[in-house]
Amino acid sequence: MDAKNREHFRALLTERLENLIREAESGVGELVSEKENLPDSIDLATHESDRDFSLRMKDRERKLIYKIRKALVKIDEDEYGECEVCGEEISIGRLMARPVTTHCIDCKTEAEQQERVRGI
Numbered sequence: 001m002d003a004k005n006r007e008h009f010r011a012l013l014t015e016r017l018e019n020l021i022r023e024a025e026s027g028v029g030e031l032v033s034e035k036e037n038l039p040d041s042i043d044l045a046t047h048e049s050d051r052d053f054s055l056r057m058k059d060r061e062r063k064l065i066y067k068i069r070k071a072l073v074k075i076d077e078d079e080y081g082e083c084e085v086c087g088e089e090i091s092i093g094r095l096m097a098r099p100v101t102t103h104c105i106d107c108k109t110e111a112e113q114q115e116r117v118r119g120i
Helices: 003-032 041-076 092-097 105-118
Strands: none
Touching: 003 041
């Protein structure tokens, strides 16, 4: 990958990382606030369901932050855009669609087919 593309992806990933961290910091208070006294069991169930959903989303964001940091390290080490399976270059189009990807489209397709066969 050339230097221009590397810098483009560094800026893209850095901006996304900063936004995720800012959102995470602002949303922590919602999850640690005291449980409301909800007299109705349906209201309580809805509240718990909403909280569970929020926790799942925060976990996904945490995992994405990890992947972005890993991608930024790969950019620093001049390994960004290389498939971790076959070593071939990942297409720019694929990286634009999913900047944290670590597999070329062929290896990702193969892995997904293997997962379906194994029933994962």
